Amino acid sequence: MTPQPHATTDVEAPGPPVPRLAARGLVVHQGRTRALAGVDLDVAAGERVAVTGASGSGKSTLLLALGGVLVPTEGNVALDGATLSHLAEAERARLRRTRFGIVFQYGQLVPDLTAVENVALPLLLLGRGRRDALEAARAVLAELRVDDVADRRPIDMSGGQSQRVAIARALVTAPDVVLADEPTGSLDSVGGERVMATLLGAVRERGATLVVVTHDATVAAYCDREVRLRDGLVVGAGEGR
Template identity: 55%
Template sequence: MTSTHPAPAAGGSPLVASALTKVYGTAQATTHALAGVSLTVQPGESLAIMGPSGSGKTTLLHCLAGITTPSSGAVLWRGEDVTTLSDARRTVLRRNDFGFVFQSGQLLPELPAVENAALPLMLAGTARAEATAVAARWLAHLGLAGMEQRRPGELSGGQAQRVAIARALVGSPGVVFADEPTGALDQSTGAEVLDVLTHATSASGAALVIVTHDAGVARHCSRTVTMRDGRISGEFRAPGTQAAAAATGGVAQTVPTPPATGAGGVR
């Protein structure tokens, strides 16, 4: 089955936010969660958004991903302003063009790992056998060969997050959004998961946007922006494309080219 959206590649579309604001409350008591944020995320780039609680970092991620509609401003993706799309169109966008990794993984407990990873493809209309075949290749690629039939309760926290990463990448999204993806993991396991996440997204050509309060997590990314009071307060670019070794005191894990999708052409 041929996908309705192209696989990301170098030189693909950037994700561009322009003058985003988000205001909550009433005229008598308002909260400016975002106060004019402009940001561009390039294909293959890994971006960390840092800031204390209440700084606006999660609101920014939700606006970039089409989960929340900003009060004003634009989010441009592949020639469309995400903020003006209907709810139905944004749902399709999140399913086909964007991938998500959450702090708790949010896997369905009754499904085995391979079906959890295959969900985006099956929801997009891919036959179950074909979708699970692609998902199985991703699981093997991420070090979970032989665990395809294990349910989330039979996996460690790090293994479950790898399944979540496979789910995020199985449909070849243009952007992967991760909200505190290692917040529920110990430091060592979290570093391993971050290595997998950053390398796998980069190798697939997808951009990666991570929200975190942890500087150690941010050091895995090629660029970091800091937020305070709904505004971008600073920016730092890592000297190399991968800073995981510096963050962990070791050598960043090398992840090979993502698995081929096979004769079915699912991307």
């Protein structure tokens, strides 16, 4: 009896993983200025990317577009394959509260609130009970070793303490993506190193994705990859540590 050949079936090979963040053809006009001139960028889940460039190169604008804070004039940004630019502002705001954590250069803490109240604020805005929100906030402050200022207001904190509190606020909702705009820019070298180590350690612990805007080569070296902007365009990339 002649053996029959085995039946074969075509199995489609799995494609590449969908980036956590994907920017395509981003153009942003601010008045008569073109802040972004056609940026493409993919950021994988869990990746740590530094965006560098001179002042006015479009770094902060790119960060705001990636987080859905501003809608690009042209192009789009996708989070896990879902386009942000097509969403209404209310839906983008909800995603910023749940999927994103944002750290600014000067922290931007609410001056009349204590550290623990500042950190609890995102949870309260999501409808969490006050007691639970404050407990969660204290836990994150303790994790970042800044719980000793939990009951102080921003005016009574050092710059480094304020920035670690701001990081705690960005992390308290367990976001998938953390966006940091010059988080060490207002600190001296020692304070900046401590804040960056805190940020990277906390992000790594959670498996979150980090995009950090910086002009500091030392900060960029901590990341997996560096993306350089000039005049609103990506002009180069390099590896971090």
